[in-house]
Amino acid sequence: MTIGVKKVSLQRSMRDQIFLPAILEGLLTSARHFFKNTMTKGMGDVDTIRYGEPDVDPKTYYPARYRGVHRLMHREDGSVRCVACMCCSTVCPAKCIHIVAEDRRDDAEKAPASFVIDELKCVVCGLCVEACPCDAIRMDSAQHMTPTEERAEAVLGKIELMSRGSRSVAVQGGHGADYRATEPAADPRFPTAR
Numbered sequence: 001m002t003i004g005v006k007k008v009s010l011q012r013s014m015r016d017q018i019f020l021p022a023i024l025e026g027l028l029t030s031a032r033h034f035f036k037n038t039m040t041k042g043m044g045d046v047d048t049i050r051y052g053e054p055d056v057d058p059k060t061y062y063p064a065r066y067r068g069v070h071r072l073m074h075r076e077d078g079s080v081r082c083v084a085c086m087c088c089s090t091v092c093p094a095k096c097i098h099i100v101a102e103d104r105r106d107d108a109e110k111a112p113a114s115f116v117i118d119e120l121k122c123v124v125c126g127l128c129v130e131a132c133p134c135d136a137i138r139m140d141s142a143q144h145m146t147p148t149e150e151r152a153e154a155v156l157g158k159i160e161l162m163s164r165g166s167r168s169v170a171v172q173g174g175h176g177a178d179y180r181a182t183e184p185a186a187d188p189r190f191p192t193a194r
Contacts, residue, residue, distance in 0.1 A: 067124050068141040070117050070156065071164035080158065081168055082136035084110040088128035096121035097128060115158040119145045135168050 015021055073081045084101035102113035129139050141164055148154045 066142055067126050067139040068143045069119065069139070069145050069164065070122075070128075070161055071138050071141050071166075072115065072158065072161040073136055073138060073165045073168035074162065076167065079104075080111060080115070080136065080162055081134050082112050082115060082132075083134055084112045085133060087131040087133060088137055091127045091131040093125060093127065094121045094123045112158060115161060116155060117161065118155050120151065120154045138165070 075081055082099075084099055086099055086101075089095075089097040089099050096118040098114070098116045098118075099112050100114040101110045104111045124139070126139055128137055143164075145154065
């Protein structure tokens with residue numbers, strides 16, 4: 001069996017070689033979408049949250065799975081649930097979680113001597129919450145990270161993270177209501193949900 005080579009010639013017209021018609025066509029498409037979505041009363045077909053308009057307040061509704069600022073959960077005795085297993089800092093793609101472990105006084109398990117999250121580096125992926133085996137870290141605070149003037153204000157330590165947290169009532173195995181049955185059918189921030 002012989003393998004042959006097939007020569008293919010690329011035939012370009014003068015219109016294709018100039019590229020100017022293609023550039024103008026792209027600009028025309030962009031301009032058409034821009035004017036369609038900004039000049040029509042209902043914002044065209046763009047789903048967006050209209051901040052600043054008096055009749056729309058998007059901050060009144062947060063979906064149940066909204067990822068807000070991190071918080072550390074407590075045990076019954078008020079200590080942090082974290083056992084310094086390093087799962088959250090290992091899985092974090094932004095490497096924004098830093099933990100220093102220490103031995104607890106009761107010899108049961110480890111605890112974090114230092115637990116620091118840099119919210120400016122965080123990409124809000126939620127992998128730290130999924131990786132945590134003991135329900136120690138959550139992102140269900142329904143709070144945006146507040147704007148900061150100094151970088152140090154966005155670096156949250158263990159004390160501040162615990163002040164946002166509460167006693168964990170997690171159940172092993174995740175028993176509870178199906179979130180799809182309890183969620184509203186449409187997000188109320190958008191007038192027409194698809």
